[in-house]
């Protein structure tokens with residue numbers, strides 16, 4: 001029986017597995033999941049993608065951040081069924097079997113990870129920021145990371161690493177390209193997608 | 205032979221990025237919850253107390269047992285029947301079992317363990333466990349608890365020199381109450397255990413993200429009634445931080461192990477964040493009263509400390525060690541010879557305490573350095589000047605309480621910190637700011653950072669007379685195995701169980717130099733397997749011991765293997781072993797060219813050792829592996845209550861410049877300088893990571909982090925929305941510098957450095973805030989805007 005199948009008696013209703021189709025890191029998967037199965041548990045324990053970490057299960061630490069249809073989401077605040085028909089990107093998909101990405105390399109060089117538990121969520125979130133705002137500045141990076149708990153590094157080498165990638169990217173585009181669209185995301189540099197901590201409706 | 209390795213100097217000391225990173229960056233970390241070390245493990249959910257203190261009137265698990273998918277339930281009564289109380293470093297009036305038997309003593313204390321086919325079902329069923337509680341009044345005030353004989357775990361007094369005379373002759377006496385609330389390093393990954401009881405062999409195997417084995421493997425085994433050989437603890441390759449907090453995993457090795465034993469299935473449990481905040485482990489809360497006796501010229505004549513440690517609901521090993529960890533360095537960086545300490549340890553209704561970064565250090569330096577700041581204020585001497593006047597200047601220096609500061613340059617560090625901070629300009633800025641009515645302050649902290657704890661220091665909790673009966677305890681030793689396989693592959697195993705500190709990279713650097721190879725060719729495992737790894741009772745990740753003893757053991761084992769390689773090479777090249785030099789993966793005949801007749805590759809030597817025992821020099825064992833142990837020197841058991849509590853003592857000088865906003869009470873750190881002498885830095889990149897990471901922990905503790913309880917004992921900080929960690933925008937850009945006075949006591953001259961800033965930052969920032977607010981009394985931590993705002997103009 002699928003994980004998460006609840007007992008019938010005393011539960012509000014008898015729930016049955018639901019069939020979903022998701023594309024994870026480019027691979028299409030059809031799975032039967034119980035409605036209450038968290039996306040984080042689905043990724044980690046059904047699909048074996050244990051790179052997505054769980055640090056709080058209440059939407060604060062950011063360790064579980066993945067992208068759902070291109071938008072960062074906290075996998076601990078979503079149910080797997082909510083991603084039916086969606087494309088999901090996890091840390092395993094960043095470099096795949098190839099070379100590390102520039103952001104991964106920058107974190108390595110700056111000693112931006114110690115235990116590495118926060119790293120996958122930060123890679124996804126920062127990668128997303130750099131995609132939206134390739135020349136993001138230090139304040140934007142710090143604001144983004146305020147939604148990611150890292151207890152090992154004191155953050156500075158992480159900020160340095162992301163900033164370096166941003167500067168390299170800015171070097172490739174005309175200066176000022178991104179100077180005046182600073183307000184297009186909310187103050188946290190977070191687009192408030194599904195599973196965003198600011199959206200209590202998503203909480204289980 | 206050590207000199208040989210030191211002389212090579214190739215990789216040691218380089219800021220080499222870590223070999224550990226690649227797997228972690230790809231999401232290929234192997235953390236405890238990622239592993240399926242045994243097939244078919246069932247999942248546990250723990251029923252926990254919502255009360256800080258209550259009697260359990262009735263526990264009914266029948267509905268849970270009958271629920272869908274449930275394997276069974278382990279109750280406190282089962283735990284009592286199947287195990288013994290955990291031992292600690294002192295006897296406790298309250299027996300400590302892995303689950304509550306008839307009384308719960310802290311929020312989150314386990315009451316029952318429900319095991320089911322999956323975690324969702326286990327949690328469903330856990331909700332059906334009915335517990336009737338009779339709430340009791342909680343004890344949360346450590347100062348009140350000392351009067352309760354059931355709460356007072358230990359009380360000792362120590363006298364060094366003549367403190368009475370010092371105080372009698374003092375021109376100025378200052379002091380105050382400095383309380384350090386319990387907080388946590390809060391590793392991002394919580395506890396996790398997979399326990400597998402083998403009824404045939406009577407063996408428990410536990411995979412867990414423990415940071416031991418340390419002494420706690422033995423504590424868990426004894427509680428389970430198992431000889432040490434029947435408890436096999438295996439740690440995963442990766443652990444998501446600890447900072448000491450994961451030493452408490454041993455309690456759950458016992459609890460989940462008992463569930464597996466009772467139910468006859470392997471059981472796994474992964475702690476969630478609510479459980480972690482309520483019930484994993486915290487730092488030790490300290491209530492301290494301190495007094496300093498000064499001469500008018502600023503000489504510190506004597507110190508009196510009355511310290512009460514709050515260890516929470518149970519005495520959890522290695523407590524009450526927090527009280528004694530700093531014992532060799534009680535007088536800090538200063539020459540003062542007269543010292544009195546009253547040390548009391550109490551139980552309250554809080555989460556049990558034990559290791560947490562700094563372990564006793566932050567709690568000690570807040571009062572000691574606070575006293576120095578208050579002294580400076582009263583004496584009208586600049587605090588940096590007052591520190592300088594009193595610094596230890598001659599090394600080796602033996603402290604009144606028995607500590608040994610083998611080497612150092614305290615005065616040099618202080619000078620460097622003064623320069624780096626632009627101290628005089630800061631003071632000028634303060635004058636200007638104050639004239640403008642701004643609340644601008646400067647704080648100093650000088651901190652001796654002990655590393656490599658003496659296993660014997662905890663016995664100070666016993667009176668000298670009773671100590672004699674037990675096996676003497678001393679030292680701090682680590683083991684390592686180095687293996688070269690037939691193809692020349694180099695593998696190293698140490699049992700230092702890192703949680704992100706990069707031990708693998710540093711060991712690879714050290715081994716690379718000793719064998720003359722590239723560090724990328726050295727595979728290192730630092731996780732522990734108590735049945736098959738080399739380890740000692742001191743093994744584990746604490747007291748910043750790695751760079752001394754972890755490296756020491758790896759070096760010793762490597763030297764043995766290198767010796768053998770040289771012997772074989774000498775045999776092949778027709779020379780003496782000591783004429784052979786290992787470099788670039790090749791054994792060279794010293795002083796000759798690089799021709800084929802004067803060199804032989806490591807790979808070939810390894811092949812010979814494995815394939816051709818007959819061709820080896822006479823008397824040489826075949827194979828190419830060595831296990832060696834290294835014990836740090838100068839760590840004798842205590843004598844006359846004096847102890848060298850740590851092998852090494854690094855030094856840190858911090859200068860904090862802060863401003864408190866009059867309107868909001870918000871604290872801004874304008875500048876922060878931290879100068880360290882941690883001996884020789886084996887990898888400056890990783891060293892800086894430890895310093896900055898430790899800074900963040902100290903900064904969190906002084907500005908916002910604490911476990912808070914309501915009057916009825918309710919835990920107020922049970923989620924990450926309530927327990928606030930600093931974010932990047934909160935953390936000031938600390939400016940660091942390192943002086944490297946090599947340690948004469950560790951093989952490569954390194955001193956530990958993982959905890960110094962966690963010790964110094966709370967004191968420096970607290971002193972700066974006292975200065976900003978013109979206070980001549982301490983301020984209760986954490987220094988939240990609300991608290992500071994109330995004190996402005998008070």
Ligand code: FES
Nearest residue numbers: 055056057062076
């Ligand atoms: S696990 Fe912390 S935000 Fe999801």
Ligand code: FES
Nearest residue numbers: 114118150151152
């Ligand atoms: S590296 Fe450990 S939490 Fe960030």
